[in-house]
Amino acid sequence: MSTPTIPQRSWAQRYHVKGIGWTVLLLVLLVASAQMTGVNVGMFFSNLGQFTNLLVRMSNPAWDYTTVIIQPLLETIQMAILGTTIGAAFAIPFAVLSASNLIHNRWLRGLTRLFLDLVRTLPDLLLAAIFVAIFGIGSTAGVITLAIFSFGMVSKLFYEVIETIDMGPLEALESVGATKITIIWYAVLPQILNQFISYFLYTLEINVRASTVLGYLGAGGIGVFLQRSLNEFNYNQTAVIILATLVVVLVIDGVSNHLRRVLL
């Protein structure tokens, strides 16, 4: 009926003023913060020589050391699995309490989310240091650290999944006369289970990597051996540890990636 008119773009829209503005601002912040914290890019390149020196000294791996580190490597994996499982288990009720489509009480939801935000701000290295101080050197400190770290991360991922579910089945179960817990079990769980498992595996991947570093602080696992070999300048052992860790991380990432692809 009427001829279509193309809406006019404003001057700001046409020259992407917003986009350019943000980019410039970001660059300025980047340079400013580099200067303030004393980051020196030149130093990185001038010290490359030391790096190659280290590589040369590691180039003759002490393969017989492999048998020694199998046990701590397994411990690292167990720490990661245990920590992730404990963290994820505690995350479930908190994720439910944070989901706006399940909890209509704004105060309860706000308080739970605030708590979760606080947990997430705790750096895992700090946690590890504290728990090593409390429980002594060993895997207990590592497991607790990983559990708290996973709890903070997984609970947020979980409640975001819950908030995307189809509310129809919940309405149906409510109309049937089901209790809240039955409703969650029947109508929420089947909708989120696959994504929960997927996020669990994703967190596990991160935790296997993180637990090697935590071990460095004395929180058990392979990291303890890594630190020892470095302190004793046994770079041939360091090389074996790094290679073995790499293999383990790659295998876990591969398996978990495969499982996640199958699930989703």
Add this chain to the structure above:
Amino acid sequence: MEQATPIISFKGVNKIYSNGTVGLKDISFDIPRGQFLVVVGLSGAGKSTLLRTINRMHEITSGEITVENESVSDYKGKALRLLRRKIGMIFQGFNLINRSSVEKNVLSGRVSYYPTWKTIFGLFSKADKEKAVHSLERVNLAEKLYTRADELSGGQQQRVAIARTLMQDPKIILADEPVASLDPLTTKTVMDTLKRLNQEDGITVIVNLHSVALAREYADRIVGLRAGQLVYDQPIANVAEGDLDQIYLAPEGEKA
């Protein structure tokens, strides 16, 4: 029959949503036991609101609704769940748990007969598992027991939803535009099923419908809503040809 005590009764019911929208305005009428009642009206007239106040999925602002002579407003907790148990509900979007089997969906209609922990472990009695099969037989879907719900067609999903409702042993079925997303052929199957449950089991059925033709075909009585008000109420014998057009006219001063 018309003289029997009503199974549901609305007395001066008003519903105002928290944002100020008038959902229902001074609704008073009785629904006798065993009736097949069809509610018609434009989109936004208040049909869904009316249905949901009966099983307290929505709260009313003032007035009183009684089901089997008891005011529903006072129910809380377990009493409210028992009220809902005897009132089945069918939805436009079927509201099945898509990833679960037909069997689990149908059994979920029975959960209010069990303590919560038994529902979680799926500890349904043998009798109830047989009842699930029987319910599916009644909607001609017994062979789909182990199929995933989302592998069924729309019409089949709605029949599974009816089977789920049957597990409640309901005295009342509320159906909110149950055929709005179905094609004419499956529409007939679903409406026939509802009519059969009404006639064979004596279940009181209240259906919201968009289509006047369907309303005429299945109803014992038609009530019309417009802007939250009851503007029409006749037994099917008295419904004249032009009557229902009037319900679909927008009230003066508002655009259609």
